[in-house]
Amino acid sequence: MQGRGTGIGHVIAPLAFALILFIGYQVWFKPTANQLVAPTDSAVETPDPSAQPSLAPISARPPDQPAAREGGQVRVLEPGEVPASKHANQLLAIRDSIEKGNDEEAQAKLLALPREISGDLAIKSYTAILWNNLGVLKEKARGTEAAVPAFRTAVSLDPKNPTSNLNLAHAYWELRDPALTPEFLEKVMRLAPDNPFPHLALADLLYEKDDLAGAALHLDQATERARQDPSLHSYLQAVTARVKRTEKTERGFATRESSHFTVKFDGGEDYETWTRVLEILEDAYRDIGQKFGYFPSKPIMVVLHTTNTFETATGSPAWADALYDPILGRIQIPTQGALTDEKWLARVLRHEFVHALLHERMGVQAGRLPTWLNEGLAMQLAGDPWPDIDQLVRGEIRLIPLNLLEGGWGGLSTEAATVAYLEGNSATLYLIDRFGMNMVGEILGHLKAGQSIAAAMQDKLSMPYDQFQRQWVENLNEKLRARRT
Numbered sequence: 001m002q003g004r005g006t007g008i009g010h011v012i013a014p015l016a017f018a019l020i021l022f023i024g025y026q027v028w029f030k031p032t033a034n035q036l037v038a039p040t041d042s043a044v045e046t047p048d049p050s051a052q053p054s055l056a057p058i059s060a061r062p063p064d065q066p067a068a069r070e071g072g073q074v075r076v077l078e079p080g081e082v083p084a085s086k087h088a089n090q091l092l093a094i095r096d097s098i099e100k101g102n103d104e105e106a107q108a109k110l111l112a113l114p115r116e117i118s119g120d121l122a123i124k125s126y127t128a129i130l131w132n133n134l135g136v137l138k139e140k141a142r143g144t145e146a147a148v149p150a151f152r153t154a155v156s157l158d159p160k161n162p163t164s165n166l167n168l169a170h171a172y173w174e175l176r177d178p179a180l181t182p183e184f185l186e187k188v189m190r191l192a193p194d195n196p197f198p199h200l201a202l203a204d205l206l207y208e209k210d211d212l213a214g215a216a217l218h219l220d221q222a223t224e225r226a227r228q229d230p231s232l233h234s235y236l237q238a239v240t241a242r243v244k245r246t247e248k249t250e251r252g253f254a255t256r257e258s259s260h261f262t263v264k265f266d267g268g269e270d271y272e273t274w275t276r277v278l279e280i281l282e283d284a285y286r287d288i289g290q291k292f293g294y295f296p297s298k299p300i301m302v303v304l305h306t307t308n309t310f311e312t313a314t315g316s317p318a319w320a321d322a323l324y325d326p327i328l329g330r331i332q333i334p335t336q337g338a339l340t341d342e343k344w345l346a347r348v349l350r351h352e353f354v355h356a357l358l359h360e361r362m363g364v365q366a367g368r369l370p371t372w373l374n375e376g377l378a379m380q381l382a383g384d385p386w387p388d389i390d391q392l393v394r395g396e397i398r399l400i401p402l403n404l405l406e407g408g409w410g411g412l413s414t415e416a417a418t419v420a421y422l423e424g425n426s427a428t429l430y431l432i433d434r435f436g437m438n439m440v441g442e443i444l445g446h447l448k449a450g451q452s453i454a455a456a457m458q459d460k461l462s463m464p465y466d467q468f469q470r471q472w473v474e475n476l477n478e479k480l481r482a483r484r485t
Contacts, residue, residue, distance in 0.1 A: 212247035376428025
């Protein structure tokens with residue numbers, strides 16, 4: 001599981017019978033009066049999306065998944081009065097086009113401005129403001145990538161404008177553009193000394209390079225500058241603590257590399273273990289990348305822990321047997337006795353590789369990916385041997401509404417986590433079987449563009465979220481009825 005733990009296959013078999021009884025009574029929360037009664041004596045009850053659990057261990061968003069653009073939003077600059085010149089009417093027309101939301105018209109007019117304006121500093125500065133505001137408009141209308149040329153032009157016309165530089169840095173960060181270099185971020189720091197974002201972005205670059213000490217330093221500086229934003233300040237404190245804990249835990253770890261992975265491990269020169277891990281990961285890279293139609297753009301780090309250091313380093317729940325940490329971009333697994341159960345080792349590595357793949361594809365919008373779909377795709381693409389719900393139930397059960405399985409699962413009990421994984425696997429399997437993997441990819445694209453899962457399903461499947469849920473449950477009931485005959 002991303003951020004907390006992967007498939008809990010080591011508990012599924014002994015829990016199968018207990019699960020039948022458990023979900024028959026409450027599915028971790030007591031049934032509410034407005035839930036529908038199942039139509040047969042062997043059925044899955046359609047969950048009521050408005051039903052609220054009596055216990056609420058699932059958060060609206062995993063604590064380690066920041067909202068996009070933490071550290072400040074892209075900002076429009078106030079143009080002010082148009083400088084007096086023979087080009088004043090042209091500049092005024094461009095400003096009006098931007099304010100009316102006509103981005104293509106505004107861009108055409110900006111490109112039509114004569115080169116001679118560059119000799120007038122006031123007009124040049126005003127034009128830079130218009131390019132910046134055009135970039136903001138383009139980002140809202142067409143996405144971050146479309147905004148980059150406008151932000152670049154604004155910065156080229158007025159290199160010392162802090163807002164344009166911050167907007168360009170934000171865009172580079174969201175796109176993981178190689179132009180987001182330490183040198184550029186240091187320039188932005190000088191121009192906007194009180195803004196936490198460039199420190200946060202530089203920390204991001206540093207822990208990608210495994211410079212955890214340097215990342216912690218800039219996270220401390222970002223935290224100090226984020227005091228006016230309580231949610232960001234709290235988030236940065238939590239991330240800083242994690243980075244410092246990880247740096248302490250991994251100090252002295254050995255490192256080995258393959259074409260697409262870097263493996264860190266303690267416990268001496270365990271040649272056999274890390275060699276086998278790299279073999280499994282390279283196989284997963286080829287197999288899963290082809291299934292998903294996407295490959296990582298940079299090496300993925302995998303940290304092998306002893307059983308003792310795994311729980312200490314990750315803070316994972318007792319039921320977790322591995323995790324992908326989206327903040328540090330690390331797959332972390334305990335390896336004590338790993339080679340005695342290579343099926344387990346391959347399963348968890350492949351599962352967590354899918355999480356890493358999804359996280360990179362989604363970028364800063366990874367938090368919009370519902371956990372039930374994230375886990376379901378990890379199970380389906382990795383080939384996890386999880387049964388569908390109809391293969392386990394023996395009577396009426398009540399499902400958890402999918403909207404309550406969108407956030408983090410770290411607070412769930414073992415039994416509740418089992419139910420959540422089963423639902424994620426089943427709903428994702430139905431989505432793939434009914435609409436195809438290409439359609440799933442298009443839904444992910446809408447999530448990456450900033451849509452909610454409900455809006456993405458409405459746009460791509462032409463059905464509301466709750467209708468998808470009802471049809472999935474109806475499909476489960478059909479399977480159950482078929483098993484009775």
